[in-house]
Amino acid sequence: MSILGLPLGLTPDQFLFILRGAGWTLVLSLFGFVGGTSLGLPLALARAARKGGLGSWLLRQGAGAYVALVQGIPLPVIMFVVYFGVSIGGFEVPALVAAGIAMTLWSAAYLGEIWRGCIQAVPRTQWEAAECLALTPAQRFVHVILPQAMRVAVPPTVGFLVQIVKNTSYSVVIGFFDLTYSAKVINNATYKPFQVFTIAALIYFLICYPMSVASRRFEARMRRA
Amino acid sequence: MSYDFDFAFLNEYGPDLWRGVWLTLGMTAASILPGFVLGTLCAVGRLYGPRWLSRITVIYVEAIRNTPLVIQVFWLFFGLAVLQVRIGAFPAAVIALVINVGAYTAEIMRAGFETIPKGQVEAASCLALTRTQVIWGIQFPQAVERVYPALVSQFVLMMLATSIMSQISAEELTGAAYQIQAFTFRGFEVYLVIAGIYVVMAAGLRLVLLGCATLAFPRRRRLGTPL
Numbered sequence: 001m002s003i004l005g006l007p008l009g010l011t012p013d014q015f016l017f018i019l020r021g022a023g024w025t026l027v028l029s030l031f032g033f034v035g036g037t038s039l040g041l042p043l044a045l046a047r048a049a050r051k052g053g054l055g056s057w058l059l060r061q062g063a064g065a066y067v068a069l070v071q072g073i074p075l076p077v078i079m080f081v082v083y084f085g086v087s088i089g090g091f092e093v094p095a096l097v098a099a100g101i102a103m104t105l106w107s108a109a110y111l112g113e114i115w116r117g118c119i120q121a122v123p124r125t126q127w128e129a130a131e132c133l134a135l136t137p138a139q140r141f142v143h144v145i146l147p148q149a150m151r152v153a154v155p156p157t158v159g160f161l162v163q164i165v166k167n168t169s170y171s172v173v174i175g176f177f178d179l180t181y182s183a184k185v186i187n188n189a190t191y192k193p194f195q196v197f198t199i200a201a202l203i204y205f206l207i208c209y210p211m212s213v214a215s216r217r218f219e220a221r222m223r224r225a
Numbered sequence: 226m227s228y229d230f231d232f233a234f235l236n237e238y239g240p241d242l243w244r245g246v247w248l249t250l251g252m253t254a255a256s257i258l259p260g261f262v263l264g265t266l267c268a269v270g271r272l273y274g275p276r277w278l279s280r281i282t283v284i285y286v287e288a289i290r291n292t293p294l295v296i297q298v299f300w301l302f303f304g305l306a307v308l309q310v311r312i313g314a315f316p317a318a319v320i321a322l323v324i325n326v327g328a329y330t331a332e333i334m335r336a337g338f339e340t341i342p343k344g345q346v347e348a349a350s351c352l353a354l355t356r357t358q359v360i361w362g363i364q365f366p367q368a369v370e371r372v373y374p375a376l377v378s379q380f381v382l383m384m385l386a387t388s389i390m391s392q393i394s395a396e397e398l399t400g401a402a403y404q405i406q407a408f409t410f411r412g413f414e415v416y417l418v419i420a421g422i423y424v425v426m427a428a429g430l431r432l433v434l435l436g437c438a439t440l441a442f443p444r445r446r447r448l449g450t451p452l
């Protein structure tokens with residue numbers, strides 16, 4: 001197998017094996033992002049809840065505690081906790097499900113924190129003006145605040161996608177078949193670590209780099225605006 | 226669903242966990258300063274160095290930031306083994322961490338240098354300071370002070386990332402936990418315990434690093450201005 005004339009020393013089968021792992025990396029990344037969004041958005045809303053009343057205080061503190069807790073635990077450990085946690089519940093789940101749940105719990109904490117900042121970056125006066133227009137609290141948020149917050153949220157969210165893709169590699173600890181795992185298997189079989197892990201790194205790079213560039217572009221465009 | 230939690234393993238395997246904690250902390254402590262130096266040099270090289278140096282740092286930073294740490298560690302550890310370089314898991318882990326965190330630090334420090342107003346540099350040149358003096362005497366201290374919170378977060382993330390080093394058989398905390406659960410079949414409890422330990426270590430490291438800031442930055446120490 002050779003790319004651009006470089007002899008990579010792998011057979012086409014081995015190369016395809018690694019590519020199959022890359023496919024599962026993308027699947028897990030998608031799980032992580034979709035799950036992280038569906039849990040992270042409520043978290044962000046709870047963290048940005050308006051002051052006043054015991055209910056909103058509990059919301060803010062609870063969500064804050066979750067974020068602080070998850071951000072203090074390494075992702076591989078979260079993977080293990082979920083992996084063993086679902087198995088003591090008597091469920092036999094594939095590694096993909098355990099890894100997907102772990103990625104969800106983990107990315108929600110970071111996405112929630114990113115989006116909280118974006119919601120709070122919308123000036124207070126926007127809330128007040130919307131209130132003057134007799135919009136209900138839900139309408140204020142959906143029609144006035146959210147569109148403005150989303151504009152701010154695009155660059156850091158795309159940037160975090162890179163983190164999600166990279167950190168799916170930690171699922172190797174619970175034996176999920178992703179790009180890192182498949183590369184490890186091929187390395188054990190061929191004992192050509194430089195070739196194998198360079199190929200794996202290149203594939204990760206090809207997935208992540210365009211998103212890094214896009215994130216920077218969005219940010220630069222916003223700074224001009 | 227009923228499950229009896231059993232934390233009895235803590236008696237027997239407590240010392241193993243303790244060794245893991247110290248190895249994790251040692252790995253972190255050994256990587257922070259070299260990583261910071263490497264990152265700062267890269268930031269300066271990128272901003273003020275000749276074009277070729279600037280190019281190299283860009284390639285280094287982008288290559289590291291867009292690939293996972295696990296792959297970098299495997300590349301280094303298994304690669305060195307093939308080259309017949311015998312190096313323990315601990316030094317290999319520290320080298321990988323320094324290279325990794327250096328790239329992130331480079332980006333953070335670059336942002337720091339870029340926030341220093343131009344007037345400062347011009348004023349310093351008017352005082353006949355050399356280019357080197359301006360960079361290291363005027364810009365560097367202020368840049369560190371501005372981005373210090375970001376640096377702290379990055380180093381905490383690095384401490385958490387050491388948990389992957391058990392993959393190359395470094396017996397840090399996560400590696401110790403893996404051994405214990407293999408003996409006791411109490412995986413869930415073991416990992417819950419070390420999750421708690423990591424939370425405490427992350428909070429502690431953050432506190433210590435912020436404490437260093439209070440000592441290191443006179444403006445903060447004397448006037449109490451926030452970072």
